[in-house]
Amino acid sequence: MLEIKKLHVKLEEEDKQILKGVDLTVEAGKVHAIMGPNGSGKSTLSYVLSGRDGYEVTEGAASLGGEDILDMEAEERAAAGLFLAFQYPVEIPGVGNMTFLRTAVNAQRKARGEEEMSAAEFLKVVREKAKSLKIDADMLKRPVNVGFSGGEKKRNEILQMAMLEPKMCILDETDSGLDVDAMKLVAEGVNALRDAGRGFLVITHYQRLLDHIKPDVVHIMADGRIVKTGGPELALEVENNGYADILAEMA
């Protein structure tokens, strides 16, 4: 589904190399987790994949379903099926959450040459999905993320994911700022979307999210590279011993 080869990325504004050759393949139907210490390049990887400005790919490639995505605009990547759940969802005063969701859903459909969703159909679907994420009518009406609590913002990210039905979901520290109950709710939302045709890349600092979203593969990232790959037990090892042992082993 998602194939990343030798990806080297530097900041556009300064001569600072962040990713130094990332190799990673996420198969459809699988959940991969990336863990790693602060500054290892995890969030940069998610931004580069989703098409944020400010980064320069100096070497390597990334493709989604066989299609090269690095030359695409952010919106084209989204229409191709890529979704990033933001670590810090952006507040947009003045744009209603519903309007935003509907615009996004229909823009993607249009880009893929599909028929747009009617207002009635959209309303029905969004209500149903919002309900399972305990998002009430008021949250749907309010401006995007404005005045939302940390938990509400993350639930709103998952709602967008559910509405857009992407092929490849990247979750950037979706557990940050969540209490246990909110994390469970978010994880349930993600698990409901697990599907044979969909890949997940879950970026996290902590094992606890992975108790709820059980990964198939765990990668450890350090200094811009994937330094170790293993099964779910790798996440437990990090939880118990920290990154020091693994990094020492690599050195």
Added chain:
Amino acid sequence: MRFAPVLTKPSAKRDADTAARLDVLGDIDATGCLAEARKTALARLTEMGLPHPRDEYWRYTKPDTLVQPQAPAAALHDASDEAPLYDGIDRLKVVFVDGVFDPAQSDSLEMAGIELCRLAELSDTDIHWSRDLYGVLEADGQVPVPRPLAALNTAYASDGIAIRVTDKAARPVNLIYLHENTASDAMLHHVIKVEAGAELTVLENGPAAARFNACMEVDVAEGGAFHHVRAQGRDRERRTVTHIFTRLADEATFKSFTLTANGVLTRNEAIMDLQGNDCVAHVAGASLGDGGDFHHDDTVFVSHGGLNGESRQVFKKVLRNGATGVFQGKILVKEGAQKTDGYQISQSLLLDDDSQFLAKPELEIYADDVACSHGSTSGAIDEEGLFYLRSRGVPLAEATDLMTLAFLAEAIEEIDNAEIAEDITSRLGAWLERRRG
């Protein structure tokens, strides 16, 4: 006799400009109940003279095309690409074509609880309530800053409408200004009296003329409410100067919103006098300018005289391709006007480096227990928000429009009526969509 100190500096150019303009306009209408008001307005104007480019209040906006004897031509704009504004709203239509009342397109001037009368008809009568209002608020509004184009209007306005409301008006009055003559030079003056506890909504729309000078005086008595929503026409080359003067008694409410898209020159002045206690005055505007010849100026003066008054000024401008936006807003809190709550925000969204926004916020406070705040910002589109939208699949052009509408939302939210606000929002959306690159 009211006294307005003349603050304009003597200037030979001013004298010549004023004489040339008055020469074209000729004699004032010296008949009927407004004759005296016209005469004193002309005296005021002659004393002040028309605006001069070096006048402090015309520092950011060139008055020359508003002052010159003949109106510069303005091509007619074909607006058939959009639905008529306020179409879904049950309203009483009063239509002016190039400043001339058109009975054929207008509704009959009758509504329960409301008295409507054309100004032109007042030339034949000596007694009418509007006599106590016409030119009175305008004259009061000449202090501390002279507004000669308003005095010119009082002296020469060819028509307009006088509305007196004694109850809650059943539906809004819609003043529609059509533009059919490329060289038209129109001057209209409206006087509105909202009696105690009465309510009225006035809607205005249309480009009006090649050059349009409009003046509205609104007197709101105890507990009365006046709502005003205006959309100034899209005709690219039109020039407009407007003045709204309002006087508020105890617990009176005045709310005004203006949408401006295009028009090479617009100067909208709002002069609000909160004389009573517990009154509320809101004035807001959203303007969209595209191109180096676009110039939009909002000039506001709020005077708090009573206790516990609330005033809000919310102005948002979207400027692109070298357009210019101006905001001059002043809040005066007089001695004794305690518990005043004054708010003022003026913001511009500059979509490129060539556009500019000039803002002059002012506060002058002579009471010690007040809350007044003001802010002014200029900025580009929020990149974070833009990326967020794009990452969800919204194409750049559409995402830019959404962010632009989001920027304007705070001003549009000032419109109380949801249906009208929706109308205005879809106008804005259509304007943006037409300009997508």
